[in-house]
Amino acid sequence: MTASIRTLLGASALCATGLAASAETTLTIATVNNGDMIRMQGLAADFTAAHPDIKLDWVVLEENVLRQRVTQDIATKGGQFDVMTIGTYEVPIWAAQDWLEPLDGLSEAYDVEDILPAIRGGLSIDGTLYAAPFYGESSMVMYRKDLMEKAGMEMPEAPTWDDIAAAAEAMTDKDAEIYGICLRGKAGWGENMAFLTAAANSFGARWFDMEWQPQFDGEAWKTTLTTYLDLMNNYGPPGASSNGFNENLALFQSGKCGMWIDATVAASFVTNPDDSSVADQVGFALAPDAGLGKRGNWLWAWTLGIPAGTDAPEEAKTFIEWATSKDYLALVAEKEGWANVPPGTRTSLYENADYTAAAPFAEMTLKSMQAADPTDPAVDPVPYTGVQFVAIPEFQGIGTAVGQQFSAALAGQVTAEQALANAQTLTEREMKRGGYIK
Structure with missing residues (x-):
């Protein structure tokens, strides 16, 4: 084999390796160190199994520290995170500053209209959703x-x-x-x-x-x-x-x-x-x-949003749709029981007899949110x-x-x-x- 052929083959192999590497996306996710978010991290293998081209890198922080880190990053366009855990305070303010990617184009199965109206309204501007609620609370x-x-x-x-x-x-x-x-x-x-x-x-x-x-x-x-x-x-x-x-x-x-x-x-x-x-x-x-x-x-919701300027907006949206979907609630129910699913986001959850039977707090949670x-x-x-x-x-x-x-x-x-x-x-x-x- 001549040196020129070896060089050409080596270049081809390198090029193929580069293509493989570029086909894989790593999402850096900033989230809070509470039980529901830690459970999401533990169940994320379900997501990566379905999306082997997306890897997840978790940054889990105490509540006050999380707020400081994500606020500083988004205000300075630091680009550290692809998905941010933020609340109903930040979403409308940041969306008005064009700091968040709109969550339009979510699948029909996601069923945006199923999100509780008070929660959906607080995360939207002119009918456009700018973050998806992971759980809601009063x-x-x-x-x-x-x-x-x-x-x-x-x-x-x-x-x-x-x-x-x-x-x-x-x-x-x-x-x-x-x-x-x-x-x-x-x-x-x-x-x-x-x-x-x-x-x-x-x-x-x-x-x-x-x-x-x-x-x-x-x-x-x-x-x-x-x-x-x-x-x-x-x-x-x-x-x-x-x-x-x-x-x-x-x-x-x-x-x-x-x-x-x-x-x-x-x-x-x-x-x-x-x-x-x-x-x-x-x-x-x-x-x-x-x-x-x-x-x-x-009235509060911890939500998942995408900072404007991320180089992986579609992959980030794919993850958020998974983590805040009806299917995710069913996954938690299968693994942990209905009482442990993230509450306070979807009308259908409070119409689910399996959930209301397993969660003695369901009615009081909904009454509190409505108050x-x-x-x-x-x-x-x-x-x-x-x-x-x-x-x-x-x-x-x-x-x-x-x-x-x-x-x-x-x-x-x-x-x-x-x-x-x-x-x-x-x-x-x-x-x-x-x-x-x-």
């Missing part, structure tokens, strides 16, 4: 039925904050390391401020009046924060200012919380006997109110949309800064009055910088 009360019975009490289906305080006191047994109530204390616009903003709505508070003036110097916010601090200081676990969703979930599953007001998505985790020591003793109720016509519950209205979140009129957040770009920074003040109050570093005054000052400053007020 918030509700999860409580220990055995401890309530021991205290001679019964939890109403629609409790007031007074009912919550009485139950928390009755269930607390600090000698046995049982705390009557567990609530988020970790600072973050999507951590403690998700809970506190939703709670504030029920007490008649709001972030801004109709002229965008901050409202932390009003009585309603004072009532909100002092109620929260009283509950946590008297009946909550130690070190609560560091506790977010995952930390409180672990406390509840280990039997240390009498009551937990948090995301409805947690219901499948606290009732799973493989993970929860109190699985057979969990009851559910609507988030509390103060008699003013609004409940302290939120939250992002277009009318507060007792008094507001100029913004969003139940547990304010849908303006500045909120991510402002909400976290206010959350740090309230977390400091929970830790005893500042008084409630100081925290509220600081929240008012910093929010006024940022709203002036943003041009909302003078």
